[in-house]
Amino acid sequence: MPKDYYAHCIDVSDAKAVEAELEALLNQKIESVEELQTWLQAETTLSNRLSEVLMGHQVDFARDTEDEERKRIHLHDQAEIMPLLTRYEAKFNEKFYNCPFTKELDDSKYGLMKKVRFASLELFREENIPLEVKASELVTEYQALMAGLTVSWDGEQQTIPFVMAQVDSPVRSVREQAWTSLGEAYASVKPRVDEIMDELVKLRHQIAVNAGFENYRDYTWISKSREYSIEDIRKYHAAVEKYVVPVWDEIAEDFRASLGVESFRPWDNSNCTISKPPYDAIAELTDGVEKMLRATDPVFGDLFAQMNSTGLIDLGSRKGKGMGGFYVPFPVSNHGFVFANFSPSFFSLIALVHEMGQAVNLGFQLDKGDKWQHWRMEVAELFSHSMELLCLDKLNVLYTNEADYKEAIRQRIRRSIGMLMGPLAGDKFQHWMYENPNHTAAERDAMFAEIQKTYFAHPVDYTGYESRLGSSWVGTEHFFQSPFYQIEYAMAELGALQMLKNYREDPKAAIAGYKRGASADDSSLPISAIYESAGVKFDFSDELIQSTAEFVRRLWKSI
Template identity: 50%
Template sequence: MGGEEKPLPFVESQLDNLDRAVRKKAYLLIRSAYRQIKPDMDAIMDELVQLRHQIALNAGFENYCDYIFVTKNREYSVQDCYDFHENVEKHIIPAWNRLADVFKSKLSVDTYRPWDNTAKLLKNPPYTEVSTLMDGVGEMLGKTDPYFADRFDYMREHGLLDLGDRKGKSPGGFCIDLPVSGNNFVFANMSPSFFSLIALIHEMGHAVNGYLQFSEQGPLEEYQWRAEIAELYSHGMELLLLDKLNQFYSEEEFKNAQREELRRAFTMLFGPLSGDLFQHWMYTNPKHTPKERDEKFFEISKRYGLNPVDTSGFEEEIGMSWVGTLHFIQYPFYTIEYSISMLGALQLLENYQKDPELAVESFKKGASVDYNQSIAAIYKETGVSFDFSEPTVKQMGEFLEKSFKTFINEAEVK
């Protein structure tokens, strides 16, 4: 930006800039970077689709989609996923469109463009130095539960947090368990932004879950972790700390920050889910061309998160933007778990609003139980239901939209 060489996380953070010209420039720079790697990514994806399809055939399956559901030992069916796609499109996207009208008004723009769809409307980043970020998140965790802060302080003191940005550092973030030592390690490439703050809280949800498992169940092999469960506690931690974002934001900005976390909850209900639908299409149509793949990604994106956005003139850029999702390459069919678990996390937030202490204790109880139980049993221990049927999607969508309204002028949402 401005002629300087900047890492991708910094450019992505500028998508939240209040200056529309800066947002647009950041958006175009990211798409330009995608375009540069697109030929290589197409070749990689073409090869992966064929290899994975052949693996499925060799194992006696018709396609890789059917194969992966068995290898992942999923406790729900392919049809359940298709039903989930449809229910979110039916109940969540209309609400998302209504909220988009609010953001369009707040941005004072006539046309809602792709670079407007990410604006956080927060005047300043929540921190400037990583040390400040860690200080604040430690305080937020401590105000929620002493154990949460204890684990965070331990990780900080023992070099188990690698959070800053530096040249050549891989983008993204993750939490990984270290079974021999019984520890967890959080890696992230963070530039000051609202997303970076939430990302650290998210990863600490994983870390607390990991420490509780080590404490109560002993070391677990990585394959035993099921994403539908793990993501419940990462999303859940985000929402348990929703009422403590004033650690980073002034009274004036506090509600805006809370609103943005709920906006993120909306995106987690349809964003990963649309990525799941994209993968269902890829692996049940293994002979597709790169052009068809891009066209399908645009079509699905337009049905879901970009439904309220004027995408004219950017169909190609949007279609190729699948290259920015690591999961499609490295972790096939690992996206829908984010959406499923967000429904559980929203139930946890609903419980927290009624009884904070009980909700936190339920979080800790569920995060520490034997993972050999069914997903439904572990969710029940956490005080929520493992359910992504139409009634639950509708109910949680209404709860989320109602909660969102408390942080904006009621009259703005029709």
């Protein structure tokens, strides 16, 4: 596992040296609008150098959470460097805000920057820095705890991703065993995970109160510079319950009947209608995905081939490796890294295509050179989810059996309904958690179960496993590391389904729209304009949600 996939362009082990660079930049004189623009460029360059190394350390740790040196470096970054950067970010924002030439900057180019930086300045409180450090330490503990979990399977200790893949088994007894084994593994760490979440909620609530907010949800809305209101999201929750859940109930009933089971149990709610995984070895997966991406557009295939051949993709499962998957950009090296913890499964195939959608989007942004960037997940996830659907008709590259190919398409359509509900349920859960920061662990489980029954678990029979439903939030890293980063998935799926509709009508035009949107200026345009450039709407009105649900219903019935 080499560390040469990112540039070691600044030594962050010496916090005083880093501070000296930051202080020198802070003290630069600005006596014209041209000098302000030069200063902003220098700030971005330094920020990119720091981001390159800090992201690299994050990936190093995720690749082996049991390596004590990697963990020490990661914790040093969180405890020493990140607080330093937070302080200087506030100082830089204040310098920018007070500069007499800021008002002369063209709002069509710098308007979003002003909005984001002024909001960040408004939120900054010195007393929140140690609270944020403590929260980061708790997240690191959670990540290491989950990465260390194993399950006894056929006499051997297996990783969680391996057992997750067994939940897709066509043999019902095997998937039931896998599902219950995962529950037992999570239950073994649940007491400590509850304590971690209790502490995180209290810390984040105090951060919000210190900044003058009633709760952390309201604080987050400003920190993320969201372009929609809390009331918009409440209406979104209700519309999905009204229009999407009935379609999910229909699909679930079809699925139960096709399985020939009397009751639709939680271990049946998987990709179990496919006879076998799409690959046995990681090399088969990467070869297949490259072909799928190249058949969609040569640019996509070329990017994947370049990343795969230069060590920028790590997919296999191993003990101590972090859970989940992600793409991170390296702005100095002008490339990114795909990390995932995979065992052979339908999900791992879809997830790799998903991460490559983000690689295409952020790769286009990195190609614009040293410029201020504002990564918005509503944008990045649009291109991730859309890539999954644009590759839908190429699943036969890895599913060569016609029956499995058909089932793989059906499972991806079923995933669309899940992505319209699941992330939204997670978002609603977080609204409740941070609006009620003094809740107990038991109340948290009860609320999660209630919300799940409203959405994804609505047609599923959890008899005898009610407590498991309530505690199943434990395995969702987003709740710990990235609070309120879930609704973006549901928004992106709405856009991606529009893109699929465009693709079915005119593939070339849809691909052109995808590339046009992915390369749109994310540093200055509103989210709605980027979606529009891609040929879709950034919209979660009742009308669009209803029509999208009907589109998915028709897709399901047509296969």
